Amino acid sequence: MQHYSIAVIPGDGIGPEVMDEGLKVLKAIEESHGGVRFACDEKPWNCDYYLKNGRMMPENGLDVLKNYDLILLGAIGAPGVPDHISVWELILPIRRAFQQYVNLRPVKLLRGLESPLRYKNHDDLDFVVVRENTEGEYSNMGGRMHQGTPYEMAVQNNVFTRYGTERIIKYAYDLAEKRPKKRLTAATKSNGINHSMPFWDEIVKEVGKDHPGIQTNLYHIDALAAYFITRPEEFDVVVASNLFGDILTDLGAAVVGGLGLAPSANINPERNFPSMFEPIHGSAPDIAGKGIANPIAQIWSLSMMMDHLGHYEIGKVILDAIEQVLIDGKVQTPDLGGRATTKELGDEIVRQIHLATR
Template sequence: MQHYSVAVIPGDGIGPEVMQEGLKVLEAIENIHGGLRFACDQFDWNCNYYLRHGRMMPENGLNILKDYDVILLGSIGAKEVPDHISVWELILPIRRAFQQYVNLRPIKLLRGLESPLRNKGYEDLDFVVVRENTEGEYSNMGGRLHEGTPYELAVQNNVFTRHGIERVVKYAYSLAKRRRKKRVTAATKSNGINHSMPFWDEIVKEIATEHPEIETNVYHIDALSAYFITKPEEFDVVVASNLFGDILTDLGAAIGGGLGLAPSGNINPERIYPSMFEPIHGSAPDIAGKGIANPIAQIWSISLMLEHLQQMEMSQLILQGIEEVLCEGKVRTADLGGNASTIEMGEEITKRILREHGMSCGRF
């Protein structure tokens, strides 16, 4: 029997709604695979917690999380708490303390859906973005001076280290070795950012020479964004700095059908610390509590979690269940042109996963 401990942080807005459906899928996986067990502990660390306690998680929150195998996050953010507090006091400390330096985001058009891009199908939209996740443009260095005066200024420093760049680029190449196209594309802006980006490019070139079997391309971020639209079929593994990767993956989610579908993993490849898996759609306060959020991104994030835990068959089973429900087309949430609720969508996916194994759907 293989046991995994899972720290569950449902978070804010639609987070608890989609997390509920994700945990149903995880329970279904336990029923299918008799040798897997997931011990899930839920934590109410969110913006409401901040309003009650003045902090996004307890002072010893990271110490609480460090011994879990993995972390499942729903979403974080509420209008009552500024984003620079909710993100910088919960998500970013977890990513940095646990050396989750790879933000892994698949850009994939699921079967049963159509891309907003004309004449682009499933074979065209199937790549992955590796985003550097702990430094770069999101470094907490800088400050403000002369606040409230005509001379007020703000300084934000970008931090790029050889160690940080090398490890994320090496991960991208190791991933490309296992993929069909064996191609790495690096995002840069060395024609406009004249210190950090040439440094990034130099290290990419150094590592590329160690992998002659992998095709390497380097594109400026503006051109690369355009190529995501005009020729997405060219990409296999895209590696980018923190900010560039963040922007590219939202664009990638859009061409794949929308943010409600997009999962992500915050990975510590060495497995010294827990990795964290989450949808990228945010807390969506405009639809929170209405029961209409799409749970697919959260469920797909659990598929990524199982892949990280080297449970490949179960990971693929979840993705297959999602795609079969989409192909059937009878149950869809509003963002996909249907009228199904979050619960109806989640339970239909769960039923499909169980049905494929000839199991009773039980309470689902």
């Protein structure tokens, strides 16, 4: 029997609603696979917590989290708290303190769905984006001067270290070695950003020499965004800096059905710290409390969590259950064209898990 401890942070808005469905799936996995158990502890750290305490999490929050095997996050953000507070005081400290330098996001068209790119099929839309997750454009370096005057200015520094750049590119190449197309695409903008991006390109080429069996392409980010639409079938593993990866993965989610279907994993590959799994959609305050949020991204993130733990069979069971519900087409939330509630869709995925493991 393998036991895993999970810190659960449901968060804000629709976060608790989709998290409830994710926890039901974990329970179904326990019932259908006798070899795993999950001890889940919920943490009430969100924007309400901030408004009451002036912090997004307790002062010792990171010390608390580091004792868990895994972290499961719902969604963070609320109208009463600026995004730069909710993100910079909860999500980014977790990613950085725990060296979750790999942000892994699949761009995969699930069976049972059609892409907005109506001329592309499921085989055309099946790749993964590896986003650098701890430095790059999202560095906390810079400042503002002369605020409120005509001379006001803001400076934001990008930070690309050799250590950080090498490790994310090495991870991406290692992942490409395990995938069928043996192809890596790196996002750059070295024709316009003349220090950090040529540095990035150089390291891509250096690391690529150790992987002669991988076809490598370097594309400028603007062209690459266009290729996500016009020729997505070319991609296998895409590696990008923090900002470029953030933008590309939202675009990738759009071409496979929307943010409600998009999971992500924040991974510490060395396993010195817990990794964190979450949907990439926001807290969606406009539909919070209505019971109509799509829980698939949250549940799919559990499939990624199982893969991270080495339970590939369980990860496949979860993803197959999601796809079977979509193929059946009878229980779908409004964003998918149906009338089902969040709970009804979650219950149907759980039912499919039990059916598949009888």
